[in-house]
Amino acid sequence: xxxxxxxxxxxxxxxxxxxxxxxxxxxxxxxxxxxxxxxxxxxxxxxxxxxxxxxxxxxxxxxxxxxxxxxxxxxxxxxxxxxxxxxxxxxxxxxxxxxxxxxxxxxxxxxxxxxxxxxxxxxxxxxxxxxxxxxxxxxxxxxxxxxxxxxxxxxxxxxxxxxxxxxxxxxxxxxxxxxxxxxxxxxxxxxxxxxxxxxxxxxxxxxxxxxxxxxxxxxxxxxxxxxxxxxxxxxxxxxxxxxxxxxxxxxxxxxxxxxxxxxxxxxxxxxxxxxxxxxxxxxxxxxx
Amino acid sequence: xxxxxxxxxxxxxxxxxxxxxxxxxxxxxxxxxxxxxxxxxxxxxxxxxxxxxxxxxxxxxxxxxxxxxxxxxxxxxxxxxxxxxxxxxxxxxxxxxxxxxxxxxxxxxxxxxxxxxxxxxxxxxxxxxxxxxxxxxxxxxxxxxxxxxxxxxxxxxxxxxxxxxxxxxxxxxxxxxxxxxxxxxxxxxxxxxxxxxxxxxxxxxxxxxxxxxxxxxxxxxxxxxxxxxxxxxxxxxxxxxxxxxxxxxxxxxxxxxxxxxxxxx
Numbered sequence: 031x032x033x034x035x036x037x038x039x040x041x042x043x044x045x046x047x048x049x050x051x052x053x054x055x056x057x058x059x060x061x062x063x064x065x066x067x068x069x070x071x072x073x074x075x076x077x078x079x080x081x082x083x084x085x086x087x088x089x090x091x092x093x094x095x096x097x098x099x100x101x102x103x104x105x106x107x108x109x110x111x112x113x114x115x116x117x118x119x120x121x122x123x124x125x126x127x128x129x130x131x132x133x134x135x136x137x138x139x140x141x142x143x144x145x146x147x148x149x150x151x152x153x154x155x156x157x158x159x160x161x162x163x164x165x166x167x168x169x170x171x172x173x174x175x176x177x178x179x180x181x182x183x184x185x186x187x188x189x190x191x192x193x194x195x196x197x198x199x200x201x202x203x204x205x206x207x208x209x210x211x212x213x214x215x216x217x218x219x220x221x222x223x224x225x226x227x228x229x230x231x232x233x234x235x236x237x238x239x240x241x242x243x244x245x246x247x248x249x250x251x252x253x254x255x256x257x258x259x260x261x262x263x264x265x266x267x268x269x270x271x272x273x274x275x276x277x278x279x280x281x282x283x284x285x286x287x288x289x290x291x292x293x294x295x296x297x298x299x300x301x302x303x304x305x306x307x308x309x310x311x312x313x314x315x316x317x318x
Numbered sequence: 319x320x321x322x323x324x325x326x327x328x329x330x331x332x333x334x335x336x337x338x339x340x341x342x343x344x345x346x347x348x349x350x351x352x353x354x355x356x357x358x359x360x361x362x363x364x365x366x367x368x369x370x371x372x373x374x375x376x377x378x379x380x381x382x383x384x385x386x387x388x389x390x391x392x393x394x395x396x397x398x399x400x401x402x403x404x405x406x407x408x409x410x411x412x413x414x415x416x417x418x419x420x421x422x423x424x425x426x427x428x429x430x431x432x433x434x435x436x437x438x439x440x441x442x443x444x445x446x447x448x449x450x451x452x453x454x455x456x457x458x459x460x461x462x463x464x465x466x467x468x469x470x471x472x473x474x475x476x477x478x479x480x481x482x483x484x485x486x487x488x489x490x491x492x493x494x495x496x497x498x499x500x501x502x503x504x505x506x507x508x509x510x511x512x513x514x515x516x517x518x519x520x521x522x523x524x525x526x527x528x529x530x531x532x533x534x535x536x537x538x539x540x541x542x543x544x545x546x547x548x549x550x551x552x553x554x555x556x557x558x559x560x561x562x563x564x565x566x567x568x569x570x571x572x573x574x575x576x577x578x579x580x581x582x583x
Contacts, residue, residue, distance in 0.1 A: 045382075045386070046383055046386070047329055047380060047383060081498060084502055086498045086501060086502055087498075105506075105508075105509070109504060112501075112502050112503075112504060113504070116502075117499075117502040119495070119498075119499040119502070122499070124496075124525055124528075124529060125496060125499045125500060125503075125521070125525050126524075126525065127520060127521045127523075127524035127525050137503055137504075137505075137521065138503040138504050139504075141503065141504030141505055141506065142504055187503065188502075188503065191503070191504065
């Protein structure tokens with residue numbers, strides 16, 4: 031298993047009257063090359079869980095494994111781990127501190143001790159990977175970009191580590207619909223073309239659901255559901271009890287199918303939905 | 319890092335100490351501190367110490383939590399003891415280490431000073447542990463009010479203090495979040511020379527300032543939208559009422575002070 035947690039429990043400020051259990055006995059595995067969606071209402075522990083996977087937070091008890099080895103150990107070991115697992119925080123553009131896009135993106139590889147020539151290559155490659163022209167953006171001021179562009183630069187600033195796994199915490203928070211669509215198209219490409227394993231933690235998964243292979247559901251610090259996308263989203267009642275809804279497209283397909291139409295409910299984007307519904311039209315006219 | 323924040327941080331509760339009015343709590347603290355510094359002998363100090371511990375027990379603050387918060391202060395206390403023990407001369411020589419001597423007057427003085435320091439810390443922490451920062455600033459604002467007459471904008475000063483206190487935990491949390499975000503980009507805040515470490519803080523300080531300024535802007539706008547104006551008379555949602563409990567506490571400590579001063583304890 032690529033990433034695995036074993037009885038992971040995290041308590042904030044243990045031993046004080048402020049102690050709060052954020053994660054309770056979390057067990058899950060995640061296979062290489064997959065897109066995994068981590069969903070749950072706000073405050074369910076998604077961000078806390080995600081920060082354990084690259085060793086930023088240490089479990090109060092239990093363990094995290096990456097590529098067969100326990101996460102943790104010396105500083106050098108952790109740096110190696112963070113090179114392989116890129117973590118994009120919520121609103122990552124709030125971490126900007128440089129005066130040029132170049133410096134912002136070069137920050138991570140520079141911390142790895144790479145030479146200047148290698149840095150240039152990394153920055154250009156990272157910009158190209160997020161679909162921004164290196165020559166146009168390299169020397170711009172990161173604070174003067176649009177919010178969508180800022181988010182892409184923030185993503186490039188993590189991609190410059192060339193990680194095998196990309197973990198994103200609410201990647202589309204605060205983006206407009208076009209920005210959201212663009213970001214998810216990009217993430218889908220990273221997974222399909224470059225085989226980057228993705229873990230997306232979000233409570234706004236209308237678009238993200240279209241990419242997912244596996245879905246994890248966190249509720250009050252407990253992993254309450256874990257399975258393939260079709261398994262999790264076929265269980266509409268259970269999700270609604272947790273205050274979660276189906277993605278809108280899927281919900282429409284469920285409603286239509288429940289009203290008696292012979293439709294496949296396991297659908298997550300408009301293209302598939304259109305094809306599926308058009309099939310119905312075809313069969314309907316044939317019968318009459 | 320996060321542990322040191324707990325020092326003196328307000329703990330919600332409903333004990334007698336919690337229920338005292340913040341204004342009275344401040345007055346009681348000041349009177350007790352005057353009393354503390356007028357005491358000249360060990361027995362009286364021991365009584366004060368016992369009194370402080372009794373108040374601590376009455377506040378129902380978990381003792382272990384209290385001790386934990388005290389840990390960073392122990393260093394200062396120890397340092398004070400060492401200074402006194404080595405540099406105050408007089409009485410009989412107890413120990414000789416090379417050219418240094420420990421003499422009985424030094425030891426006596428040192429113990430007296432740290433006992434006094436401990437009582438002072440316990441009493442002060444007790445106030446901050448049982449009072450929200452907000453009501454504490456309101457309490458202080460009350461005592462500053464007379465300065466209004468000489469043209470000091472005390473209402474505004476109290477507001478500035480309240481806002482500063484309110485945002486300490488927020489900024490702490492923010493800085494920790496930023497730190498983790500930059501660490502996951504390979505940043506290192508812990509190794510290297512002091513000069514290097516200071517330079518390494520740039521990725522932390524710049525975003526922190528930006529967000530602090532943005533927060534300040536938002537807050538100013540939100541306050542104006544709710545009708546906050548400089549110099550305007552404001553009323554309070556939670557009126558600070560002086561109860562019989564407050565009067566008895568005040569009477570008690572004033573009595574104690576008078577007693578101690580009269581008998582020159």
